[in-house]
Amino acid sequence: MLKRGLGVPSIADASLTARMGRALLCVGLMLSLSGCGGRPVGVLVPSGTAAGASEVDLLVATTRAQSEEPGVLFSGERAPELSLTEIVVSIPPEKNRKVGQVQWPKKLPADPSRDFSTVSVKPLEPGPETQAWLNGHLPKNRRVLIFVHGFNNRFEDAVYRYAQIVHDSGADVAPVIFTWPSRASIFDYNYDKESTNYSRDALEELLQRASKNPSVGEITLMAHSMGSWVTVEALRQMAIRDGRVAPKITDVILASPDLDVDVFTKQMQAMGKSRPKFTLFVSRDDRALTLSRRISGNIDRLGQIDPSVEPYRSQLERAGITVLDLTALKGGDRLNHGKFAESPEVVQLLGNRLIAGQTVTDSDVGLGERVGAVALGTAQTVGSAASVAVSTPIMIFDPRTRRNYDAQLRRFGQSVGNTVGSTVTP
Known part of the structure; x- marks a missing residue:
């Protein structure tokens, strides 16, 4: 189902091994600092x-x-x-x-x-x-x-x-x-x-x-x-x-x-x-x-x-x-x-x-769709949902959100086209 998207680099050379060792030590240090302390x-x-x-x-x-x-x-x-x-x-x-x-x-x-x-x-x-x-x-x-x-x-x-x-x-x-x-x-x-x-x-x-x-x-x-x-x-x-x-x-x-x-x-x-x-x-x-x-x-x-x-x-x-x-x-x-x-x-x-x-998109306009709406610049179409999306920077990906996001994108394009068409006089 899930295939990794990144290749696996070789760790044969000594310089890469040394860099990894330093990185591990650094993260390990942070782990210890975030532990129970005193x-x-x-x-x-x-x-x-x-x-x-x-x-x-x-x-x-x-x-x-x-x-x-x-x-x-x-x-x-x-x-x-x-x-x-x-x-x-x-x-x-x-x-x-x-x-x-x-x-x-x-x-x-x-x-x-x-x-x-x-x-x-x-x-x-x-x-x-x-x-x-x-x-x-x-x-x-x-x-x-x-x-x-x-x-x-x-x-x-x-x-x-x-x-x-x-x-x-x-x-x-x-x-x-x-x-x-x-x-x-x-x-x-x-x-x-x-x-x-x-x-x-x-x-x-x-x-x-x-x-x-x-x-x-x-x-x-x-x-x-x-x-x-x-x-x-x-x-x-x-x-x-x-x-x-x-x-x-x-x-x-x-x-x-x-x-x-x-x-x-x-x-x-x-x-x-x-x-x-x-x-x-x-x-x-x-x-x-x-x-x-x-x-x-x-x-x-x-x-x-x-x-x-x-x-x-x-x-x-x-x-x-x-x-x-x-x-x-x-x-x-x-x-x-x-x-x-x-x-x-x-x-x-x-x-x-x-x-x-429940799912996070189980209403007519779910949280994931709100985030998508704001990303599209159509916050006005979802009313108060805009403030929720802006104050909660959580991106949600699920099959329903993706389908509705694509549909919303199509509607947005049509809306822009109609607006432009109505303001242009022959």
């Missing part, structure tokens, strides 16, 4: 909430080994079986925080009026306890959102980030997170990648349980970065094992997917035609994926493609994959790797449409 250890020790704060109740499934450190709960090592835990996270009042940001405590105990803090932690057993949690948190739409984090994440990183996404998006879902063993070190990229392989059976098991649960109506699966690999692999396994992906898994959102485009093509083919609807968040200035590309044979990463150019444009259209290009958005970190969670516009778009199973 953050206190043990933030998952319950420290309560505050007046005006919001609480997010998460079901956490993990293949990580338990930690002996208080407030850490789970380490970056691997456990033989899946563990389930309920964690309630307190989000500071809106007046004391920025949408899209996780405000880590500078010291412990956390100040819930200004910091993210942990309210409670409760281990759960599979079966009645998990079912009770689900029954108590499923909304009327009976939708479950399962999130899979990316590379270089501690357990608390994944939990607090997902709590922020759920809160800021306003998603009407039962929130579940799957966290796999990451050592949270830039020097353990290969360990983390193997940990995703180690965890794909467990993720498939979690998806099977959710899909077979009669209380669950639909499932949206969202993954970030390297988490996209284990997510797509679990879906591929399910399709091979059962002949299709479970019908309740209706939508898959991949943010900054750290996936080889050639491998992704094979994974999608293995899922068959009855696969879920896929939406990708990409950004060509994603420096973390630049590093991944260089250490992975210089093959294009799915999260860095330009969906407006061939061969990707036609291939994505044929596959029915929607792509949101966030390149024009300013990132909240030096790597531009977390735009999907840090941009207020994007998290609102996640909650209002994508997580709910």
Whole structure:
């Protein structure tokens, strides 16, 4: 389906190898700078909430080994079986925080009026306890959102980030997170990648349980970065094992997917035609994926493609994959790797449409068409949509938008022709 558009340069000469080494060191340095720094250890020790704060109740499934450190709960090592835990996270009042940001405590105990803090932690057993949690948190739409984090994440990183996404998006879902063993070190990229392989059976098991649960109506699966690999692999396994992906898994959102485009093509083919609807968040200035590309044979990463150019444009259209290009958005970190969670516009778009199973162009004039209209210089034809497109520099590429964009272009040409014709006197 997706064929890479760039050639693979030779790395045989020593000068190119040296340049790559310097580039890797540079990006690695940025990765370390964007890490946890002087953050206190043990933030998952319950420290309560505050007046005006919001609480997010998460079901956490993990293949990580338990930690002996208080407030850490789970380490970056691997456990033989899946563990389930309920964690309630307190989000500071809106007046004391920025949408899209996780405000880590500078010291412990956390100040819930200004910091993210942990309210409670409760281990759960599979079966009645998990079912009770689900029954108590499923909304009327009976939708479950399962999130899979990316590379270089501690357990608390994944939990607090997902709590922020759920809160800021306003998603009407039962929130579940799957966290796999990451050592949270830039020097353990290969360990983390193997940990995703180690965890794909467990993720498939979690998806099977959710899909077979009669209380669950639909499932949206969202993954970030390297988490996209284990997510797509679990879906591929399910399709091979059962002949299709479970019908309740209706939508898959991949943010900054750290996936080889050639491998992704094979994974999608293995899922068959009855696969879920896929939406990708990409950004060509994603420096973390630049590093991944260089250490992975210089093959294009799915999260860095330009969906407006061939061969990707036609291939994505044929596959029915929607792509949101966030390149024009300013990132909240030096790597531009977390735009999907840090941009207020994007998290609102996640909650209002994508997580709910809608497309981003499901109205008569969708967001993607608005962007196209402004690009054509016909903002007046879509009224207030112009301000939305200008303030939200998100380019959207999907089959419906492309067809309507072409039709709009034809109408615009006809409109200009008629206007010119009516003003010219014989």
